[in-house]
Amino acid sequence: DGGITQxxxxxxxxxxxxxxxxxxxxxxxxxxxxxxxxxxxxxxxIYYSQIVNDFQKGDIAEGYSVSREKKESFPLTVxxxxxxxxxxxxxxxxxxxxxxxxxxxxxxxxxxxx
Amino acid sequence: GQNIDQPTEMTATxxxxxxxxxxxxxxxxxxxxxxxxxxxxxPTFLSYNVLDGLEEKGRFSSFLSRSKGYSYLLLKELxxxxxxSYLCAVSDSNYQLIWGAGTKLIIxx
Numbered sequence: 001d002g003g004i005t006q007x008x009x010x011x012x013x014x015x016x017x018x019x020x021x022x023x024x025x026x027x028x029x030x031x032x033x034x035x036x037x038x039x040x041x042x043x044x045x046i047y048y049s050q051i052v053n054d055f056q057k058g059d060i061a062e063g064y065s066v067s068r069e070k071k072e073s074f075p076l077t078v079x080x081x082x083x084x085x086x087x088x089x090x091x092x093x094x095x096x097x098x099x100x101x102x103x104x105x106x107x108x109x110x111x112x113x114x
Numbered sequence: 115g116q117n118i119d120q121p122t123e124m125t126a127t128x129x130x131x132x133x134x135x136x137x138x139x140x141x142x143x144x145x146x147x148x149x150x151x152x153x154x155x156x157p158t159f160l161s162y163n164v165l166d167g168l169e170e171k172g173r174f175s176s177f178l179s180r181s182k183g184y185s186y187l188l189l190k191e192l193x194x195x196x197x198x199s200y201l202c203a204v205s206d207s208n209y210q211l212i213w214g215a216g217t218k219l220i221i222x223x
Contacts, residue, residue: 040122040215041215042118042201042213042214042215042216043157043201043203043213044213045210048210088154090156090157098209099144099209100145100162101144101145101205101209101211102147102159102162103147103159103211104159105156105157105158106156107155107156108154108155108156110154
C-alpha cells in the first residue's frame with residue numbers, strides 16, 4: 001500500500017539536544033512538506049521541497065533544518081535553537097506543487113522536550 | 115496578508131445537520147480544500163472546490179463562492195464518529211496551502 005510513514009509516533013528529548021524526525025513516502029510524489037501543529041492552532045508550514053536536492057523555508061523555519069537527498073525521504077531536524085519545540089509534527093506530500101495539490105499526511109510525531 | 119477564518123468550536127446533535135463556514139482572503143486562489151482531523155491523528159481529505167457551487171459526496175457537501183471568498187462544509191445525518199476538527203485550506207497563487215485554525219465539532223447524543 002502506498003502512503004507516508006513518520007517515526008517515531010512519540011519522541012521525548014532533553015532541552016538542548018537536536019532531534020531528527022523521519023518522513024518517508026512511497027507515493028512517488030515530487031513535493032513534500034513539514035508542518036507544526038500546536039493546540040487550538042492550524043497547521044504552520046516549516047519547510048517544503050518541490051524536488052530532490054531543493055527545499056524552501058516556510059513561515060516558521062527558524063530553529064529547524066531539512067534535507068531532500070532522495071525523492072522518498074524528507075527528514076526534519078529540530079535543533080536546540082528552536083525555542084519552543086514541543087508540538088505535533090506532520091509530514092505531507094503531494095503530486096507536485098502546482099495545479100491540483102491535495103496533500104496526503106503521515107500519522108505525525110508528537111515531540112516533547114523536557 | 116493572507117487570512118482564513120473558521121469558527122473555533124461548534125456543537126450539534128447526533129442525526130442533525132451542521133454547517134461549518136470558512137471565509138478567506140488570500141493572494142490568488144487555486145482551490146479550497148476541506149480536511150477532517152480526529153484528535154491526535156493526521157488530517158484526511160474530505161473535499162475540493164475550485165469552481166463556484168456545491169459538491170456533494172455522501173453525507174458531506176462543500177460549497178464555494180469565489181466572489182464572496184466563502185465556503186462551507188455541510189454534514190448531514192451526524193454520527194458520533196464525526197466528532198473531529200474540520201480544517202479549511204486555500205491554495206494560493208503559488209499553489210501553497212494556507213490553513214485555517216480549524217473548527218472543533220462536538221456531537222452530542
